[in-house]
Amino acid sequence: MTTLFTPVKIGAYALSHRVALAPLTRMRSETGDIPGDLMVEYYAQRASEGGLLIAEATPVSVRGNGYQGAPGIYADEQIAGWKRVVDAVHAKGARIVLQLFHAGRQSHRDLQPGGAAPLAPSAIPFEGMAHTKDGWQPATPPREMTLEDIATAIEEFREGAVRAKAAGFDGVEIHGANGYLVDQFLQDGSNHRTDAYGGPVENRVRFLAEVTAAAVSVFGTDRVGVRLAPGGTFGGMSDSDPARTFAHAARELDAFGLAWLHVIEPRVAGSQEVTEGAHAVAARDLRAHFHGPIIAAGGFSPESAAAIVAAGEADLVAFGRHFIANPDLPHRIRHGLPLNAYDRSTFYGGDHRGYTDYPAVSAVAA
Numbered sequence: 013m014t015t016l017f018t019p020v021k022i023g024a025y026a027l028s029h030r031v032a033l034a035p036l037t038r039m040r041s042e043t044g045d046i047p048g049d050l051m052v053e054y055y056a057q058r059a060s061e062g063g064l065l066i067a068e069a070t071p072v073s074v075r076g077n078g079y080q081g082a083p084g085i086y087a088d089e090q091i092a093g094w095k096r097v098v099d100a101v102h103a104k105g106a107r108i109v110l111q112l113f114h115a116g117r118q119s120h121r122d123l124q125p126g127g128a129a130p131l132a133p134s135a136i137p138f139e140g141m142a143h144t145k146d147g148w149q150p151a152t153p154p155r156e157m158t159l160e161d162i163a164t165a166i167e168e169f170r171e172g173a174v175r176a177k178a179a180g181f182d183g184v185e186i187h188g189a190n191g192y193l194v195d196q197f198l199q200d201g202s203n204h205r206t207d208a209y210g211g212p213v214e215n216r217v218r219f220l221a222e223v224t225a226a227a228v229s230v231f232g233t234d235r236v237g238v239r240l241a242p243g244g245t246f247g248g249m250s251d252s253d254p255a256r257t258f259a260h261a262a263r264e265l266d267a268f269g270l271a272w273l274h275v276i277e278p279r280v281a282g283s284q285e286v287t288e289g290a291h292a293v294a295a296r297d298l299r300a301h302f303h304g305p306i307i308a309a310g311g312f313s314p315e316s317a318a319a320i321v322a323a324g325e326a327d328l329v330a331f332g333r334h335f336i337a338n339p340d341l342p343h344r345i346r347h348g349l350p351l352n353a354y355d356r357s358t359f360y361g362g363d364h365r366g367y368t369d370y371p372a373v374s375a376v377a378a
C-alpha cells in the first residue's frame with residue numbers, strides 16, 4: 013500500500029498521498045442549491061493533510077441541473093456557501109476542486125426554467141430518471157441544441173469556473189463522463205448532429221475542447237482536469253468506436269497540458285459493478301495518448317488501487333463508495349484498518365444519516 017502514500021505532483025499541487033475523493037452527488041444542500049452546514053461538515057470530514065478532494069458534480073446553470081438538492085455554481089449566493097466548504101477543507105491541509113457539470117438530457121422539465129425541455133446535442137431521449145422535487149421521475153425528452161445554445165453552455169462553464177475561483181477552489185474538473193452533456197456530444201450514440209459539433213470524432217470532441225478551453229481561460233492549464241468514462245454505458249451511452257473516440261479525446265486534452273485526466277475504469281457503470289468487456293477502454297489505454305497525470309476510479313479496493321499505481325497505469329486513485337462510508341479513508345488504507353460498509357439507500361438526498369454520521373476510526377475505537 014506504500015505506493016499510495018508517496019508524494020505526487022498534479023498540475024499546480026504537490027500532494028502527499030494518492031487517495032482522492034471521487035466526485036459524489038449527494039443532494040444534501042438544505043436550501044436546494046446552496047451548500048450549507050451539512051456539506052461543510054461532510055467535506056471537512058474527508059479532508060486529510062496533503063490529500064485531494066473532487067467535489068460533487070455541480071451544475072453551471074439551472075438548465076444544467078438534473079438533481080434536485082444538488083448545489084449549484086450559477087448564482088453569486090452559491091459562492092459564499094462553497095467558500096465555507098473550501099475554507100474548512102483548506103484548514104485541514106487538503107486541496108479541493110469543483111466538478112463543473114451540465115446534465116444535458118439527463119434532466120426533467122420540472123428542473124428546467126419555464127418547464128422547458130432539457131437540452132442535448134440531438135433530440136434523442138434518455139431512458140432513465142432525473143431527481144425532481146417529487147422524487148425520481150423519467151427524464152423529459154430533450155430538444156436539440158442550436159449553435160447559440162452551445163455557445164451559451166460553453167459560456168456557462170466559463171462563468172462556473174469564475175465563481176469556483178471566487179469561492180477559493182484550487183481548480184475545476186470538467187465532468188465529461190457518465191452520459192451528461194459533454195459525454196453526450198462526444199459519443200455518437202447520443203450525437204447525431206451534422207454540423208461542426210457532430211459527425212466525425214474531430215467534431216464530436218469540439219464541445220469538450222471548447223468547454224475545457226473556457227475553464228483553462230479562468231484557472232490556467234495546471235488547475236483544470238477532465239473526467240471521462242471511456243468504457244461507461246451509464247446515462248444510456250454508446251459509441252460505435254470507443255477506442256478511437258476516447259484516444260482522440262485524450263490526445264486533444266493532452267495538447268492542453270492539463271493538470272489531470274480522470275478515467276472511470278470499465279468495471280463500473282455509474283456506481284454499479286459490471287463485468288469488464290473485452291474491448292472496454294481503460295486508463296492503461298489512454299496512457300499512450302495523455303502524458304500528464306492520470307486519476308483512475310471505479311471499483312477499486314485498497315489493494316487494486318496500490319496495484320494500478322505500482323503498475324504505472326495511474327498516478328492517483330479516486331474512491332467513491334468507500335469514501336462515502338469512511339470519512340478517514342486515507343488513514344484507514346495507510347494503516348490497513350478495516351473499512352465501514354456503505355449503505356446505498358442513503359447515497360442520494362436525505363439528511364445527515366448516511367452522510368456525516370459514518371464513524372472515523374478514533375470514534376469506532378472510543
Ligand SMILES: Cc1cc2nc3c(=O)[nH]c(=O)nc-3n(C[C@H](O)[C@H](O)[C@H](O)COP(=O)(O)O)c2cc1C
Nearest residue numbers: 034035036037068069283310311312331332333359
Ligand atoms: C452516490 C454517488 C454519486 C456519484 N456522483 C458522481 C458525480 O457527481 N460525478 C461523477 O463524475 N461521478 C459520480 N459518481 C461516480 C463516482 O465518482 C465513482 O466513479 C463510482 O462510484 C465508482 O467508484 P467506486 O467504486 O470507488 O465507488 C457517483 C457515484 C455514487 C455512488
